[in-house]
Amino acid sequence: MPVTAANANNLDALWMPFTANRAFKRNPRMFAAASGMYYTTVDGRQVLDGTAGLWCVNAGHCRPKIVEAIQRQAAAMDYATAFQLGHPAEFELAGRLTALAPGDLDHVFFANSGSEAVDTALKIALAYHRIRGEGTRTRLIGRERGYHGVGFGGMSVGGIVNNRKMFGTMLAGVDHLPTTHNLEKNAFSRGQPEWGVHLADELERLVALHDASTIAAVIVEPVAGSAGVLVPPVGYLERLRAICDEHQILLIFDEVITGFGRVGASFAAERFGVIPDMITCAKGLTNGSVPMSAVFVRDDVYDAFMDKSPKGAIELFHGYTYSGHPLASAAALATLDVYKEEGLFERAHLLSPRWEDAIHSLKGGANVVDIRNLGLMAGIELAPRQGKPGTRGADVFAKCFDDGVLVRTTGDVIALSPPLIVEEAQIDQIIETLRKAIQKTA
Numbered sequence: 001m002p003v004t005a006a007n008a009n010n011l012d013a014l015w016m017p018f019t020a021n022r023a024f025k026r027n028p029r030m031f032a033a034a035s036g037m038y039y040t041t042v043d044g045r046q047v048l049d050g051t052a053g054l055w056c057v058n059a060g061h062c063r064p065k066i067v068e069a070i071q072r073q074a075a076a077m078d079y080a081t082a083f084q085l086g087h088p089a090e091f092e093l094a095g096r097l098t099a100l101a102p103g104d105l106d107h108v109f110f111a112n113s114g115s116e117a118v119d120t121a122l123k124i125a126l127a128y129h130r131i132r133g134e135g136t137r138t139r140l141i142g143r144e145r146g147y148h149g150v151g152f153g154g155m156s157v158g159g160i161v162n163n164r165k166m167f168g169t170m171l172a173g174v175d176h177l178p179t180t181h182n183l184e185k186n187a188f189s190r191g192q193p194e195w196g197v198h199l200a201d202e203l204e205r206l207v208a209l210h211d212a213s214t215i216a217a218v219i220v221e222p223v224a225g226s227a228g229v230l231v232p233p234v235g236y237l238e239r240l241r242a243i244c245d246e247h248q249i250l251l252i253f254d255e256v257i258t259g260f261g262r263v264g265a266s267f268a269a270e271r272f273g274v275i276p277d278m279i280t281c282a283k284g285l286t287n288g289s290v291p292m293s294a295v296f297v298r299d300d301v302y303d304a305f306m307d308k309s310p311k312g313a314i315e316l317f318h319g320y321t322y323s324g325h326p327l328a329s330a331a332a333l334a335t336l337d338v339y340k341e342e343g344l345f346e347r348a349h350l351l352s353p354r355w356e357d358a359i360h361s362l363k364g365g366a367n368v369v370d371i372r373n374l375g376l377m378a379g380i381e382l383a384p385r386q387g388k389p390g391t392r393g394a395d396v397f398a399k400c401f402d403d404g405v406l407v408r409t410t411g412d413v414i415a416l417s418p419p420l421i422v423e424e425a426q427i428d429q430i431i432e433t434l435r436k437a438i439q440k441t442a
């Protein structure tokens with residue numbers, strides 16, 4: 001029997017992730033189906049998806065080509081042992097992905113979630129320096145307001161306090177760059193803000209403080225997603241790259257959100273013309289259909305492991321039971337076909353000026369203190385209610401949901417990331433629904 005609002009009465013058994021469980025269970029909102037740009041709720045209402053699920057369904061929901069690929073693979077081979085054995089689809093996928101990625105990011109390691117990809121990349125960074133004989137490089141540097149998943153590694157380099165404070169001592173030796181978010185200087189920037197390149201120089205300060213010989217890697221989201229769409233200042237990522245090069249620090253771009261067309265290019269690395277040493281990705285890799293993530297690795301990093309490990313030895317003692325899972329590989333291959341056949345990355349790029357104009361038309365709305373955008377992502381920051389942070393955002397979410405549009409809120413920031421197939425009329429529907437909701441929650 002399908003779960004409906006009426007029969008989903010044992011809500012207590014499930015401990016929901018990143019959810020106010022008690023509030024949800026008093027007023028459950030549930031989806032039963034999805035197709036293209038729309039979800040259908042358990043009571044049969046259509047809801048326009050303004051968030052691509054959770055930043056992942058970039059080609060829209062239940063695309064037949066992807067559905068069929070998963071069905072075919074499930075019937076042909078459910079699982080293949082991941083260690084010391086393989087299956088053709090994961091190799092084909094790695095080849096397709098490395099062809100898509102910019103620069104010499106020519107090698108791919110598979111995991112199952114963004115969190116696992118991040119922890120994998122951090123471990124590769126530590127092992128890389130050690131295998132080169134620089135084992136003192138154990139320090140990892142993240143950034144305030146960064147989100148890198150929920151593993152102990154990702155949480156440690158992450159910079160959102162609520163995700164960290166309850167969990168005690170995390171990885172030792174981690175430090176953080178300052179956020180580039182600044183309402184006074186950058187509010188209502190269109191695309192990349194002009195102010196803030198100097199904030200990359202804070203990395204020089206950390207190098208002076210800790211010494212480069214203790215630093216393994218810097219990890220940043222090229223555009224911060226979870227913290228509410230923070231676009232890098234002009235020149236900032238380039239400066240980070242230059243400082244990392246100077247001190248032989250690896251640069252990791254966490255592209256779990258920005259990968260696969262979200263910023264109007266394959267990856268933000270391509271969009272900004274800055275090639276990191278590793279890219280982590282997930283979400284759009286399989287269009288959200290089957291869990292899968294990946295770490296792209298540059299040639300010289302991969303080669304260090306292959307050249308310096310003893311003959312016949314395992315070069316990296318790391319992996320997941322489900323690395324390169326057949327269903328996920330099949331889903332990812334079909335997803336890449338859809339992206340390519342429909343030119344969705346290019347479509348996102350071409351639509352982005354229209355998106356930018358639409359989103360910035362909300363300027364002047366009640367309590368709107370900032371609007372930020374890049375590609376087909378946007379953040380709208382509302383001033384919090386006195387003493388009740390987050391409640392205004394929550395009310396906007398609820399009003400939009402009741403009016404048939406799914407938006408995402410983190411605190412009082414509304415984040416938007418529609419599937420890249422979004423039509424102009426649907427952009428208008430998202431904006432007008434939001435405009436009303438923002439007015440209503442004034």
Ligand code: PXG
Nearest residue numbers: 113114115147148149221225226254256257
């Ligand atoms: N890095 C980045 C940059 C992410 O955005 C992760 C790592 C972790 O991925 P997994 O697959 O382990 O969740 C993410 C995930 C939000 C939100 O509200 C964003 C994410 C997850 C949940 C909520 O913006 N991003």
Ligand code: PLP
Nearest residue numbers: 082111112116319320321322323
């Ligand atoms: N815990 C136990 C007891 C296991 O046997 C395994 C894998 O074999 C794991 C954790 C790790 O699981 P995964 O490889 O799916 O990350």
